[in-house]
Amino acid sequence: MSEKDENVVCMKKELSVTKVTKSGGGQASGGDQGQPAEITTTEQTSEVVITIHEEAIRTRRGEKLKKIWEVAEAAQKQNAEPKIQRVPIMLRDHKIFDKCFEPRVVALGPYHHGKEKYEQVGDKINDLRECYDEKATKDYDDEALAWMLFVDGCSTLEFMYKYEKLEEFKIKRDQVAFAEQDMLLLENQLPHRLLKWLIKKSKIHQELNTSIEGFIRMHGGAPRDPATKREPTHLLDLLRTRMVGCPPSPSTKSGRRSTEGGHSFRNVQELQAAGIHFRYSKTNSLRAISFKLRFQCCGFLYLPIIKVDDSMRPKFMNMIAYEMCSDFQNDFEVTSYIGFLDSLIDHPDDVKHLRKKGIVRNLLGSDEEVAQLFNEIATDLVPNDAIYRNVKTQIEDHYKTKWKTWMAQFFHDHFNSPWTFLAFIGVLLGLGLSGIQTWYAVFSDPSPCDAVCKYLKTHPG
Structure with a gap:
C-alpha cells in the first residue's frame, strides 16, 4: 500500500x-x-x-x-449560556494574531494556569465548572479549582478597585497596560457569577461594582442600559454587550450570516467625491451607523467614534473570537462593524479624513499604521450583511444617482474652503448691485435735477 x-x-x-x-x-x-x-x-x-x-x-x-x-x-434550540472556550483554530492559524490571545502578565482561569511565565468557593464549584468547556477543568479536582478561581477572582476585583492607585504598589504602567489586555482575552476569562459571589461576600460591594463599571467604560463600553436583563457570561461578554448597544427591532434583526454582499462598496475618498460627508454619531454604540440625505444632493454618513491604540487589536480580535464560538448565538455585530470600517478604509488618506472629522482617534502613530491594522483584523472575516444593509443601500443609491454626484462635485470643487465660498458670495453681491443700478437707471422716475436741466435746455433765454 x-x-x-x-x-x-x-x-x-x-x-x-x-x-x-x-x-x-x-x-x-x-x-x-x-x-x-x-x-x-x-x-x-x-x-x-x-x-x-x-x-x-x-x-x-x-x-x-x-x-x-x-x-x-x-x-x-436550548438557548444555553455560552461556555468559556478556547479561541477558534481558524483565528489561531494567523501568526500575526498570536499575541492577541496569549496573556502576557496575568493568567486567569484554567486555560493558562501553571505556565511558568505567568503569576499564579467550594459550595459553588459545580456551577463554576459548568462555565468552562469540560476539557479545561478535567485536570483539576474541586479543591484545586476552587482555590484557583478564588485567588484569580479576588485578584481581578482588587486590580479594578485599586486601578487608580496601582503605582503606589510599585506596579509599573506597562505592567498595568498588559494586565488590562490580559483581563479581556477570551481564554483568560472568569465566570461573571464568580465575581458576583465574591462581591456579595465583601463589605465594599458597592465600590467593587462601581470599579467594574468604570473598567468597562474605560475600554469603550457604554453605560448600563436598565432594560438589559441578560446576565453577562464574563467581562469580555459584558464589554461586547456595552459596545454593541441595544439590539435592533425584531423586523430588522437577522441571525443569519451571508458571504454574498449585495452592494459594491467604496472607500472614504470615493464616497467623499460623490458628495457624502462624514460625521460622528451621538453615541458610541457599534450600531450607531446611519445615512441621511440633506438638500437632496448631500449625503451624511454617521459613524461611532473609535479610539485606535495598542489595545484595540487584541480587544477586538477576542470579541470576534467570542462571536465565532459555536455555543454563542449572536448576530456577529463586532465582526460586521470591523468589516464595515475595513470597506471604508483602504489608504492612509481615508484614515486621515476620518481623523479630521473626529471619528477616528489615532493614538497608534501614523495613519498608515491604522489603515494596515483594520485591513489585518478584517482578514477572512464573514460579516452579517443584514446589519448594515439599509445604510449600504442608501449609500449605493446616492452614489448611482448621477445628478446628485455632479451637484456634489460642483460644490466640492467650488466651495471646498471658506475663502472660495466668500469669493462666490462677493461675486453674487457685485452682480446684484449692478443689476439694481441698471434697473433704477431704466425704470425710475426723473429726479428734480433732471427736470431743471431739461427746462433750461428748452428755455435758453
Missing part, C-alpha cells in the same frame, strides 16, 4: 502496574496477614500503530463536521 493511500498514527499509552508484595516473600497467606505490605508502582509504555485509510479519514471528518453542526443547533 502506497504512502498516498494511508496514514499511520502512532500512539503511546502509559500503563501503570501496581505490584503488592508481602514482606517475608512468597505468596500471601493467612499466616502473614499481619505483615505490612510493600506497594510498588511501575510504569510501562506500549506503542500502538494504527493504519487509517484516507477514505476513513474523509468519513471521520464528515462525521465530525456533522457533529459540530448538531451541537451548534442543539445549543441554539
Whole structure:
C-alpha cells in the first residue's frame, strides 16, 4: 500500500502496574496477614500503530463536521449560556494574531494556569465548572479549582478597585497596560457569577461594582442600559454587550450570516467625491451607523467614534473570537462593524479624513499604521450583511444617482474652503448691485435735477 493511500498514527499509552508484595516473600497467606505490605508502582509504555485509510479519514471528518453542526443547533434550540472556550483554530492559524490571545502578565482561569511565565468557593464549584468547556477543568479536582478561581477572582476585583492607585504598589504602567489586555482575552476569562459571589461576600460591594463599571467604560463600553436583563457570561461578554448597544427591532434583526454582499462598496475618498460627508454619531454604540440625505444632493454618513491604540487589536480580535464560538448565538455585530470600517478604509488618506472629522482617534502613530491594522483584523472575516444593509443601500443609491454626484462635485470643487465660498458670495453681491443700478437707471422716475436741466435746455433765454 502506497504512502498516498494511508496514514499511520502512532500512539503511546502509559500503563501503570501496581505490584503488592508481602514482606517475608512468597505468596500471601493467612499466616502473614499481619505483615505490612510493600506497594510498588511501575510504569510501562506500549506503542500502538494504527493504519487509517484516507477514505476513513474523509468519513471521520464528515462525521465530525456533522457533529459540530448538531451541537451548534442543539445549543441554539436550548438557548444555553455560552461556555468559556478556547479561541477558534481558524483565528489561531494567523501568526500575526498570536499575541492577541496569549496573556502576557496575568493568567486567569484554567486555560493558562501553571505556565511558568505567568503569576499564579467550594459550595459553588459545580456551577463554576459548568462555565468552562469540560476539557479545561478535567485536570483539576474541586479543591484545586476552587482555590484557583478564588485567588484569580479576588485578584481581578482588587486590580479594578485599586486601578487608580496601582503605582503606589510599585506596579509599573506597562505592567498595568498588559494586565488590562490580559483581563479581556477570551481564554483568560472568569465566570461573571464568580465575581458576583465574591462581591456579595465583601463589605465594599458597592465600590467593587462601581470599579467594574468604570473598567468597562474605560475600554469603550457604554453605560448600563436598565432594560438589559441578560446576565453577562464574563467581562469580555459584558464589554461586547456595552459596545454593541441595544439590539435592533425584531423586523430588522437577522441571525443569519451571508458571504454574498449585495452592494459594491467604496472607500472614504470615493464616497467623499460623490458628495457624502462624514460625521460622528451621538453615541458610541457599534450600531450607531446611519445615512441621511440633506438638500437632496448631500449625503451624511454617521459613524461611532473609535479610539485606535495598542489595545484595540487584541480587544477586538477576542470579541470576534467570542462571536465565532459555536455555543454563542449572536448576530456577529463586532465582526460586521470591523468589516464595515475595513470597506471604508483602504489608504492612509481615508484614515486621515476620518481623523479630521473626529471619528477616528489615532493614538497608534501614523495613519498608515491604522489603515494596515483594520485591513489585518478584517482578514477572512464573514460579516452579517443584514446589519448594515439599509445604510449600504442608501449609500449605493446616492452614489448611482448621477445628478446628485455632479451637484456634489460642483460644490466640492467650488466651495471646498471658506475663502472660495466668500469669493462666490462677493461675486453674487457685485452682480446684484449692478443689476439694481441698471434697473433704477431704466425704470425710475426723473429726479428734480433732471427736470431743471431739461427746462433750461428748452428755455435758453
